[in-house]
Amino acid sequence: MQNYLAGAVPYPEQFANLYRQKGYWIGQNLSDFLQQSASQYAENIAIFDAEIEINYQQFNQWVSYCATHLYQHGLRAGDKAVVQMPNCYQFYVVFFALIRLGVLPIMSLPAHRHAELNSFFQQTGAKAYFCADFGAQKFDYRELARKCQAVNPELQHIFVLGDQAEFSSLADLLQQTAILEQAINPSSADQVAFLQLSGGSTGIPKLIPRTHDDYLYSVRESANICQLEQNSRLLMVLPAAHNFSMSSAGALGIFYVGGAVVLGTDPSPETAFHLIRKHQVTDACLVPALVRPWMDKARKDQDDILSTLRCLQVGGARLPDTVATALIQEFNVKLQQVFGMAEGLVNYTRFDMSAEQIIHTQGIKISEDDEILVLDDNDQPVAIGQIGHLLTRGPYTIRGYYQAAEHNARSFTPDGFYRTGDLVRIREDGCIVVEGRSKEQINRGGEKIATEEVEQALVTHPQVRLAALVAMPDEMLGEKSCAFIAWQTQDNEPSAIRRGMQLRQYLKDYGLATYKIPDRIEFIEQFPYTAFGKIDKKVLRKQVEAEAV
Template identity: 80%
Template sequence: MTTQVYLDGAVPYPAEFAEIYRKKGYWLGQNLSNFLRESAQKYPQNIAVYDADKAVSYAEFDHLVDYCTSHLYQHGLRAGDKAVVQMPNHYQFYVLFFALIRLGALPVMSLPAHRFAELSSFFKQTQAKAYFCADFGAQKFDYRELAEKLQQTAPCLQHIFVLGNAGKFVAIQNLLKETHILDEAISPTTADQVAFLQLSGGSTGVPKLIPRTHDDYLYSVRESAAICRLSQSSRLLMVLPAAHNFSMSSAGSLGIFYSGGAVVLGTDPSPETAFSLIKKHGVTDACLVPALVRPWMDKAAKDQDPILSTLRCLQVGGARLPDAVATRLIDEFQVNLQQVFGMAEGLVNYTHFDMTKEQIIHTQGLKISPDDEILVLNDNDQPVKAGEVGHLLTRGPYTIRGYYQAPEHNARSFTPDGFYRTGDLVRIREDGCIVVEGRSKEQINRAGEKIATEEVEQALLTHPQIRLAALVAMPDEIMGEKSCAFIAWQAQTDDPSPIRLAMSVRQHLKDYGLATYKIPDRVEFIEQFPYTAFGKIDKKRLRQQFETNTNVLA
């Protein structure tokens, strides 16, 4: 049957599946505007957000959203309009997000690290009429100059709002001033409609746009909050970009708002900033990507600070946490670790607090919903044997049925019966836990032998002097592809030469038990890894260093 589309190219859930999800109580018919309103009524005096210089209660939060909604309406925004939101971690981000939702407009969730290439693509795809940004970002990047450039190339862009020194644009601070609330401004979309557009977390290329409905997203939020055991006393430290899907819903800020707790916003993820906020606000929970875990551990160990053990829970997601790092967190730092494996397209898995230590260290946990359907297939789309590694496909009550405005890509990324091809290589254990073994696109084909980069990276990180590691493919005329390991090394005064270090790394992998063909053909030591906007190691940029980096090696 032909799939119907709506909202300029968002693929809906088939009617028969939507009926099942409603009957089973997954979809409650609640939109995000009422979601916040209900929390404000339940917890009016509770603090919802701690910013650097402001604490916002739930009652004030809801009022600010109403004021902002009316101001946006007065500036000419209407239900159905799209708006690119590129905001730093300040409470105004949440007010703007919910105000756009309450207006019936669709936020497009950009990240602070995005630049003209990504932003111009978002405007082209969505015809967004508004852009929200700060005045300056990291390294004094001027978003106002970016806004002017976007204005010149995106005729659809009519309204620019800036937090801080707005210059010739509209100051976001003015949108939050008390005003008469216009009833006609409040027109949120219904729960079965698209609420906002998230971004795919791919490591290369311009992110694809992900249409999330109120119903599907809030189901994920509610279940995540329960799994994560959030409550009114929860204080979640947010140092990752607030607009990131992990930050919003796993269980994230929305899980906190559902539970009546507080989000503690940090402007950068450094351990110095984070540890200060943990102590100041009595933070109970924090969420990190794996690349940020090691600096936190190093700082805590150096200062002999038991701060990590004061957290009720440290969540790590966005990429697989190396088993060796997970072991250290639990054994050395007494951290109550929760691994999270998910994607902005939908499926999320968690380790649970009552799982065994072995499950928490060596798996990425269990799926949220009994109706999360999971397939593990080989290269020919046939099921693998139980426990074997294969390609992960999924569909369910909070997994999208197609990217926004992307019919050609959808034909590749979704099966005819609606399963999403995640690009992940996984295996499912007898206990039902999922183990992520890498990305199918990150496999290295070395003379016909397939190397899963994740496996080699896990082995490298068992070396006590390796802080970070990434394995990438490099072209080879004879073998087709060879492997190169990029390593951030914890230097010691008696370290041998780089060539001997590379030899010792290879010997470590042999002793670990890796097959000979999996031992890296080349090893490079680097001081700083490049990262994507989503906090993942940028392997595309690493591969580009083959011609320019002559530091090393063997």
């Protein structure tokens, strides 16, 4: 493959040809994708942002204006740019303008700070950075830009939404201008379009090279599976740059069918419920940590708003079965579980599945050519229904991280299967059930504990709001387990020690094996979260490790 991004691993030619022959890859780049929607749905509203409504024709024009201005600033095809912006229409304009210019966006999240940002610049030599002036808790992204620019001389262009200080105004990029033909130079469909970020909870996120062909196949199929239509309105309260928000089916799925994205600045139920009513939202996507507050608010106010949604998607981590049951039975929600990864493979529960399948599984894969292996610790296949390590390859799963040869040697098999790090089991009906992460698997004196299984048992207790199980060091057994619990307090609450004793008895009565019952239970007011909205078990492990010293 000519001119493939240096440092990225291409698809082997025989697989690329197969995916084209089967119609998965259709030779369309992301710039043409948007222009097709702009032509087909010109007057439809594409984005609702605060008091602004933007139709597809205007959206597409702003993208071309922005690409031209960026060209005039000196950006050229093949350059790279870090995009770290809040949920705003300018995010999508900048993303597609960079694509149209042939510049590769690097999809940073608002919660990333200097360690992550500096790593992205050092790995890629990115020449541009896009940000807002301030974020949550008045965090100043301009100061972050200064720190990164001081140690990364390649970073020449900084565009700020809001008060730009000494930098360039991002708003100026959207001003009307004569479009320069030489500014319109998107890469071909078989080339890397942008760099997405891995969603792991440990270390600096790895860079994931996604091609136009592979990503748009996932988007089109996801939109079909999710039954999106022109009248679909998707509430976006998760970070817009998150892969879930982008493509499962996400904003790109909405743009594919001519629907509208409704942007929210925060995921609180107060903000979200207002937007749902104001814009007659049909679909919303959440991570599990946000579902409980929405349910609590609806229950407290006796509000039936959740039942007005055509679909509530939940992904990013496994949704507790008890919460899934409550959504369906108590709140009359049309639930869709999503299990996927920015590296590729995505599974969905389907709307025609049984309630049992929707509650207790994470659905089935997108494509018949999504190859899935479930292997034991010795890389041997496990029996149907048994827990093992998930490996996959397929028409939208990468063959390697960007600039990461050593890591790729560990994360990919010689024949191209990606070791996801997930522990799963495949049921007789083909549905996948997520049982945890292999790095989170606890080895208690030789007995393996899948953290997800224990967490699922814990949250069936009526007073357990959230639960996370992590390993803690032990001289005799190597590792023991510690459960962190967010507890729903009641009147005449017993002591923490007594609550812990009650929980252990509850798990015993539940039928959990003795070695799986947590050795230690800690009650916690607020869980730490990663930038991707997952409980940050790295922080919890550090806490118990520090106390063990």
